[in-house]
Amino acid sequence: MQPDPQATERRRFVLLTGAGFTRNWGGWIASEFFETLLSYDLNAFTKSVLWKERNFESVLSKLRGPLRTEMDSVFSAVFGRMNSALAGRRFEFSEEDRRSIVLFLTRFDAIFTLNQDLLLEYHCERLGSKTIEMRRISQRLRSPGVHQVGCAPDYPIPAATVEHVPSDDPSDYSIGEDVIPYIKLHGSSNWKESDGGNLLIMGNNKAQEIGLHPLLATYWSAFEDCLSKPETRLMVIGYGFRDPHVNTAIAKAAESGSLKMFIIDPSGVDILGPRRDPQTLKVNNPDPVLAPLKGALIGASRRSLGEIFGGDDVELEKVMQFFK
Template sequence: MVNEVKESWKYLLINGKSKTLEVKDSEFDKGKLVSISEIRNHPKKDSEDRDIEHTADLANEIKRKVYKEFFQKPFKNLVFLSGAGSSMDVGGLSMWQLWEETKKLYLIEKTEEAEEVDGFKIIREKVNYIADDTNLEALLSQIEGFCKFSGDCEIEWGINKKKLSEIKEEIFNLIKSKCTIPTPPKEAFPHKVLLEKVLQRKQTSSRVKVFTLNYDLLFEDAATAVNAVAIDGFSFTFPRTFSGRYFDYDIVQREGSKLKEEDNFVQRVFHLHKLHGSINWERIEETGCIVINDKPKKALMVYPREAKYEDSYEQPFFEMMARFQRNLRLNDDTLLVCIGYSFNDKHINAAIEEALNQNPGFRLAIIDPGFDNESASNSLKTIKENALQTERILMVSETFTDFANHFPEIKTYENVQQVTINLKND
């Protein structure tokens, strides 16, 4: 009996039943589609009976035409959520790459006098981390749990000896170091390209809201590059000190001493919320104040581990999260665009799930070159199932750089059907 070969169809775009794009035998290079053999439901002959070659370029052209139409509408409330994938285009590391960098940190290489020592393996065995997956978040959680319940023991590998608490801090410092990304050149800076486009909204429209889970300063650098103002929750005095009330401030222009009846809002202003902190945030121990410091002694960041959900209930993270939820609840044409977010954070997923289920004026767009991979999170797979049923959800296989380059001007959209969604966390 001959085994039946399963056809390898891959979604490039989903937006309801009638707006899907699938390709067969697809190949990707760094998230970009480079070759296919066929486009599903696309003619192979033109009106003059000439052959139409199904290529990756043609598939990308069709895909971008569909999502340009989706975004070519003036949504009243435009919200972006940026995950790790948005930084990887310009030098940021994935969680797997951070695992590999941590492994190198504790490796003693082979010499003429001594054998190679895998210190990272010894550390994992000491805290009973027996999982096969390279999950740095799970390992850090295991280290914290081991310290809490079994004590802060010392670990030896080769000539080295360190306490678990020291190792945890070393890994935190490594993450901070690897998340310090230099400003890319302007011609290869997707954050700048996207900001230039979305900040052209009418002055009467609500301010664009950017929420990011990344620690880097790429959105701040992009704002500088396009001469924009980011209202980030910090004071306009020095030292710049955090208070949630600053998110309620805006910038208006007043000509001379004559006050106009209507506010004259300054262009190129947006709100920036860093949900997991930043490499240049610091908490002053004596006062508890949170300030911006280019060289903090200890950066205020929510590091990847299970306790990050507890951290999110502390300031300033609680303020950021509350505003994320509030923006998704606005029932008057709200669009959330998720870029490079893997849907692995339970508290973020819960807010998005509530908006999808309770807010009929809410729409969701997901930009992720790997949304149709088997390795995608359970929550992302659930959203994919629902995106096939409703035009309220758009999913696009696209890198951040290509998305920024092809993001269009904006128009209005029509109402569509409501669906109920239950996200399943991994």
């Protein structure tokens, strides 16, 4: 999976999103996901582990057999509820082009996400049906290597209402010209494996599980390759820096001097600092892996996307400086 070769001759702009990105449209972050799971009729053992860990991904790593199957089914139901709600939300926060989220997204050379919801899939379809210009923009977003059964792989970002599978042909993973790759590093809630299982990575062993799936392994290599390119600027929106494999990849690029980073998060730069353990409630020392990231930072915003693109001219100007 090779990015546009011409993009390496100039400054590259890369976006990485986490759950906090979708939170701007009402999506659940990890703590809310945990609380939502409590509303389901779970096995007593599963619920006890859930309360003990207070982290649904840690729970997944401890469940086996029927208990894991039960939890996977519950996750599918939770994603279904959230995706339905996201589909009904207004995507843009303003009618002005200079405040357009869609136009903002098209300024990036590549978009990587750790999310498995269908926010962009729903709204790219909807926006693409409004005007010729929006159709042109939405068709630039593509998820290479995954397609609806019976359809060619080379078509715009997968439709949200149908299931998709990875292509058996690695050549389908390549990215064409004038395309903005939308790379779902941990799979998606509407992707299926050939055996019918869900193609999404959750739990505490993500790095190992990614290596078991050719498509996701290719995606991961593309992520590391993008970060390593000279003159790369990475904007991180709504990622809590809790995945070791992601942190290590970003830190490696930061140490090499090739990467500059801007963070949009309610915690601002403090997201890289000490953490409160959800079990003990004690404040832990910062992850030493994150230390190189401080030298790569070129700014941060603590405002929501609704504030930034909904009328806050001061903050919008600060965010758009990222592209200068």
